[in-house]
Amino acid sequence: MIKNDVIKIGLIGLGGMANAHRTMISELDQLDIGTLCDVNEELLNTVGDKEGIDQKKRFNDMEALISDGDVDAVISIVPNHLHAKVIELCIKHQKPILAEKPFTLNFEEAEELKMRYEKQPIPCMVGFSYRYTPSFRYARELIQQGKIGRVRHVAVRYLQSFGAPIYEMPFVWRFDKPYTGTGALGDLGAHMIDIARYMIGEFQSVSAMMDTFVHERKSPVSGEMKEVQVDDYASFMAVLDNNIPANFITTRNAIGSGNQHEVTVYGDLGTLHVNCERPYEIDICIIENKEEGASFVTKKVSDKYKRQQLQDFADLVAGAKQEGTPDFYDGYQNQKVLERIIESAESGRMIQID
Template sequence: MGAERDEIRWGIIGCGNVTELKSGPAFNKVAGSSLLAVMRRDAEKLADYAERHGVPKTYTSADALINDPEIDAIYVATPPGSHREYALKIASANKHCCLEKPMALNFAECEEIATAFEGLDAQLFVAYYRRSLPRFNKVKEWIDSGRIGTVRHINWSYARGPSAADLSPEYDWRTDPAVSGGGHFVDLACHGLDLFMHLAGDISEAKGIAVNQQNLYDAEDAVSACWVFDGGATGAGFWNFGASDYCDEVVVYGAKGNIRFSVFANQPLVLEAGEDCAITEIPHPENIQFFHIENMVKHLNGVGQHPVAGAEGGKASRVMDQILAGFR
């Protein structure tokens, strides 16, 4: 592709709900970035999205958007089942690519995608945006500075009741394993598992038990797992999508203290290490992918390093494959 432009011109494939507030507007808010085109098969919804967000170009064909010579980078915001197809086409066009999470249906597809980008000028990213959020950068700063000592264990407890979509007879791709790769566990837990590897190093081995307790859909709705990090720290978690009460709490246990936080909620970050205590509130930005997009633009312009580039984005999928091996 030659030298990178000062402004990265983006196209989006799949302008659904995730792009309305979480990501879409941020492509125009980040310095050196602009949203040039969007693609959606439904022409009426496509035109409405483009008008509301001020996007100059629209396509009902993904291939046409990918091959638009004015587009430098493409954000794939479709369900995971189509990520491999689009990513391989984007790699063939030698254009930068950002895939929504999880990176693909399974780790084998992630490896195929990463291999396709090896040796290209084009860069590959995955939207594990929590690695770029200031609130989790603060947690990493606390850990890396030794305030809780060596990390010994990370525990995540997550529970919630069934959603309206779970209880509806209408089709929901999020709980169709052929399209999403699994159920809500795959959709949500990948965020935390990726974040934990950012905080404590790669997970070398994971095991899990998954069941379907409610029989509302074909995918798992209750999962328990344990894992070990390369450095020897351990981890465990449970995720239940049929519980009466909401819970989202992570505890990082260290040799000298611990840190508590929530993966999804705007809860305070709490550090407790003897007399060294801190409670910090760092809210999510209006567009939660803003800092992730900013880091991609910096990476592409050679002034920074995105934390989830290349094969890094497939590591959470490898862990989830191990956890769900028995259920699948």
């Protein structure tokens, strides 16, 4: 039970993404960081000093943080191979958690977690952050209201460029299969899968291909070349609910793309296009008069579609879950689709989603 109106957060993992979470926490009166955990002692103390965290509340062991009686809820930003372990420990100690995507390293871990979770459920949110992009939320509402008529097909892309050879990106954990599981697919593709489920519906089947473009990268520690066994590129066709076809492309080797996550939805009466790099704009083409044709216009998205991701987490912990909050089962289903995509790419066959 939360002892007061402020939810004391235990933050696990203090790398780059933790900075964004720390900022979001600071924006909400309901949340306060009380405990930290990281294996990097120097980083732990640097962040601890900035946040004013008592030395006794700085941990190197994540179970020590999770089991701490002063921790009301956990936010975890750790590499993929630890995702399942953190959720498992939170189930064990009955602590609410905001976990990062992908949900787990593989679907086998997801199935094991599901069995544990169903015996001892906890408030669990998964960090599918693009549900909180205002233009994506507005597009979803327009689709639900039937503004573009019956949805016929969907195109989703998530393109970045940091993995392209010219940038000589070293062999960091995102390229190391035991730590990351997959490459672009789990890193970026998980977001594509979630936004399609959020806007349109469940996946029925997938047909996929995956490729690795850069087969060796230099270790930043030893300087030796290390083999890359994860994908730089993934594309897949899918059939969504109501037999809606959709195509997806993701890569970290797209020169000129910074963080280009975009969705185009085609309906009988019009088309919507959104891009996370323009969070307060939506491109709309709706037929008003078929005799005059139709063209795209760019509309500003109202601030009413803005919602802070951690506000939903605070509400979830407080027992007031909001519609659309990505929960445990969203993470589980996402991991199942990822598994079927890998299976399809390896077999060269279309794979049904259970």
